[in-house]
Amino acid sequence: MHHNIEQYKNNVLNFFLKFLEIDAVNPSFGGRGEYERANFLENYLEELGLKVTRIDYKDDKGYIRPNIITGIDNRRDKSIWFLLHLDTVDPGNLDLWKYDPFKPVIVDDKIFGRGSEDNGQAIASVLLLLKYILDKNIDIKYNLKVAFVSDEEAGSKYGIKKLLKENIFKENEYFIVPDASIENGRFIEIAEKSIVWLKIRVIGKQGHAAMPDHAINASRISMKLCLEIDEFLHRKYSKRNDFFNPPISTFEITKRERNVNSINIIPGEDVTYFDFRVLPEYNIDDILNDIYKIKNKYEKNYNVRVEIECIARDECYKITSPNSFIYKILEKSIEINRGFKPKPIGIGGGTYARYLRNKGYDAVVWQTTENKAHQVNEYCRISNILEDAKVFLTCFLI
Numbered sequence: 001m002h003h004n005i006e007q008y009k010n011n012v013l014n015f016f017l018k019f020l021e022i023d024a025v026n027p028s029f030g031g032r033g034e035y036e037r038a039n040f041l042e043n044y045l046e047e048l049g050l051k052v053t054r055i056d057y058k059d060d061k062g063y064i065r066p067n068i069i070t071g072i073d074n075r076r077d078k079s080i081w082f083l084l085h086l087d088t089v090d091p092g093n094l095d096l097w098k099y100d101p102f103k104p105v106i107v108d109d110k111i112f113g114r115g116s117e118d119n120g121q122a123i124a125s126v127l128l129l130l131k132y133i134l135d136k137n138i139d140i141k142y143n144l145k146v147a148f149v150s151d152e153e154a155g156s157k158y159g160i161k162k163l164l165k166e167n168i169f170k171e172n173e174y175f176i177v178p179d180a181s182i183e184n185g186r187f188i189e190i191a192e193k194s195i196v197w198l199k200i201r202v203i204g205k206q207g208h209a210a211m212p213d214h215a216i217n218a219s220r221i222s223m224k225l226c227l228e229i230d231e232f233l234h235r236k237y238s239k240r241n242d243f244f245n246p247p248i249s250t251f252e253i254t255k256r257e258r259n260v261n262s263i264n265i266i267p268g269e270d271v272t273y274f275d276f277r278v279l280p281e282y283n284i285d286d287i288l289n290d291i292y293k294i295k296n297k298y299e300k301n302y303n304v305r306v307e308i309e310c311i312a313r314d315e316c317y318k319i320t321s322p323n324s325f326i327y328k329i330l331e332k333s334i335e336i337n338r339g340f341k342p343k344p345i346g347i348g349g350g351t352y353a354r355y356l357r358n359k360g361y362d363a364v365v366w367q368t369t370e371n372k373a374h375q376v377n378e379y380c381r382i383s384n385i386l387e388d389a390k391v392f393l394t395c396f397l398i
């Protein structure tokens, strides 16, 4: 049977343009949040004939953070979820936009607007999929479930992280997360590194550069300390995992805060930051314990105080196997629709698929975009909306 999903293109695009017009910038970036956009989407889903469940949370600023669950239950024993997010980052410098970021416009195959790609494109694809399956009464082989969530752009505290505690996701449920595209869909993301940002403050004693005996040079000691941490971690945590590029954990000294204003002053304080991207094989607590041991040694030997603060800690300990059900289904569907076999890959960045994986669910991250997320003049291609919808549809037929 030929599946003419294009016939619903105009219906979905009409909705999609109005959807993008509703500003849903994450409140963490000063926006007004996802509430109004969610209400508009909920109406559309109900018009399609879907049953909708809302799970809304109030955040610490008082904003309602909506989450919408819907889907098509065909009484199958396996379910495939799509995880999509409603929020966006802010538009950035408006002078750099060719068009108003909240008045989306179509130019040939492209739709310009904030959130058009991230995560709008995949939302449009999944709506197309839902409408097609409902209108044509397609007998799907797996239940189709969808979660439209809040707060992906700022840590998922009021979105997937909270939903995972609500017992919504069950056994025999598998996840497609269309929120990152690697080389036009040639790769399926199955693994992510843990991310840790560390701030290390060394406190010594300020003094005159000509009288170092009366001072404790925090910068000198900090440099020794940070290099020792750096070398120690590279030596001890040196495993390879060839799904990733680079295939090792990375430990980088990054930002350093400015210290004294004069060349003739010995700095009494030094602040250095690390960015770690750690393979899922390693436990972050082990790494931090090692760092604390080095810190204690320095405090004892150099008469300084060292404060260590975790600015960010986002762990990922599990990989979704390329032999898993969901990987195999998606791989086969891409082969059928695109004529190539995608490859599994791990990335150093992060998507919220990691929270599902940490809870033991299999989740694959895949879509086809031109990687315009978070940029000015963000756009998505209508052809990608259609072609990804076809890949998703085939997943339910094979």
Ligand SMILES: [Zn+2]
Binding pocket: 085, 118, 119, 152, 179
């Ligand atoms: Zn996104």
